[in-house]
Amino acid sequence: MSEKNREGKRTARERLAEEREKQKAAEKRRRALIVGASVVCVLGLAAVIGVVAANAGKDEAGDSGPVVAPSGAKGEDSLAIPVGDAGAPSTLSVWEDFRCPACKSFEDAYRSTIHELTEAGKLKVEYHLATLIDGNMGGSGSRKAANAAACAQNEGRFAAYHDVLYQNQPPETNDDFANESKLFDLAKKVDGLDTSAFRTCVQEGTHNGWVAKSNEAFQKGGFSGTPSVFLNGTNIYADQSMTPAKLKQMVEAKAAG
Numbered sequence: 650m651s652e653k654n655r656e657g658k659r660t661a662r663e664r665l666a667e668e669r670e671k672q673k674a675a676e677k678r679r680r681a682l683i684v685g686a687s688v689v690c691v692l693g694l695a696a697v698i699g700v701v702a703a704n705a706g707k708d709e710a711g712d713s714g715p716v717v718a719p720s721g722a723k724g725e726d727s728l729a730i731p732v733g734d735a736g737a738p739s740t741l742s743v744w745e746d747f748r749c750p751a752c753k754s755f756e757d758a759y760r761s762t763i764h765e766l767t768e769a770g771k772l773k774v775e776y777h778l779a780t781l782i783d784g785n786m787g788g789s790g791s792r793k794a795a796n797a798a799a800c801a802q803n804e805g806r807f808a809a810y811h812d813v814l815y816q817n818q819p820p821e822t823n824d825d826f827a828n829e830s831k832l833f834d835l836a837k838k839v840d841g842l843d844t845s846a847f848r849t850c851v852q853e854g855t856h857n858g859w860v861a862k863s864n865e866a867f868q869k870g871g872f873s874g875t876p877s878v879f880l881n882g883t884n885i886y887a888d889q890s891m892t893p894a895k896l897k898q899m900v901e902a903k904a905a906g
Contacts, residue, residue: 713857713858713860713861714854715858716859716861716862717855717856717858717859718799718856718859719799719800719856719859720803721802722799722802722859723775724775725866726862726866727859728777728862728863728866729775729776729777730776730777730778730798730802730807731773731774731776732767732773732774732775732776732807732808733770733772733773733774734767737767737770737771737772737773738771739771739772739773739880739899739900740772740774740881741763741772741773741775741878741879741880742774742775742878743774743775743776743777743876743877743878744779744867744872744875744876744877744878745777745778745779745875745876746779746780746781746795746875747778747790747791747794747795747798747814747815747818747826748782748783748788748791748819748824748826749782749791749821749875750818750821751874752815752875752876753818755876755878755886756815757815758893759893759896760812760815761893762893762894762896762897765897766896766897766900766901771900771901771903771904772900776807776811777863777866778795778798778860778863778864779791779795779863779864779867779875780792780860780861780864781867781875782821786821786822786824787824788824788827789824789827790819790824790825790826790827791826792857792860792861793826793829793832793851793854794814794826795856795860795863796851796854796855796856796857796860797810797826797836797850797851798810798811799850799855799856799859800847800851800855800856801836801839801842801847803846803847804841804842804844804846804847806839806840806841806842809842810835810836810839810842813835813836813838814826814835817835829851829852833848873887880896880899881903
């Protein structure tokens with residue numbers, strides 16, 4: 650092979666090697682651009698999500714509307730819904746959330762005893778409604794159920810609807826109470842509640858502002874969570890020895906003087 654031919658082959662190999670290097674470099678640049686664009690997209694999406702979340706929070710607060718207390722509400726700022734004889738010697742104060750599983754457990758265990766004592770005129774209950782689960786899990790079921798319960802109070806059916814809501818409470822992560830149709834279906838279980846006035850009150854969120862104010866009072870109250878239950882000012886939910894029978898004994902002892 651002549652020197653000229655060998656030189657020609659080396660030159661061809663060099664050109665091929667150079668072309669391969671150029672292709673590798675181009676591929677690296679292409680990948681870098683793709684990765685860079687992906688990062689920008691992710692950051693952009695995060696920014697959009699952040700804005701949406703921020704705006705959602707603002708809308709939640711902004712949509713609360715005026716503070717309209719339900720009929721017969723009592724206490725400071727009219728934030729308590731009373732059940733039972735106003736002259737009863739004992740008062741049970743309950744802070745609760747209709748989406749709260751622990752609240753349901755309390756209600757299921759103590760419901761019949763509380764009914765017995767209120768009907769006997771020995772105990773009155775003051776219910777304070779919170780929206781803790783909406784804040785922790787997302788959604789609006791706590792707020793909408795609380796508003797619906799306040800609407801039921803206007804119709805003189807709070808206690809019965811309160812019980813129906815807990816007896817039909819969805820799983821904590823399920824925001825079923827956010828659906829007005831669900832709240833209306835449950836209202837049908839309470840005699841005389843499923844009225845046009847009740848439905849309008851629920852649909853318009855008449856008491857949303859009141860619910861928000863009640864939840865604000867809960868947040869400022871230093872409570873450990875829901876339910877928070879106090880008998881004549883004493884936290885009985887924190888008492889590990891408390892039972893329905895013990896509650897009944899304490900209330901009856903107070904009534905006996």
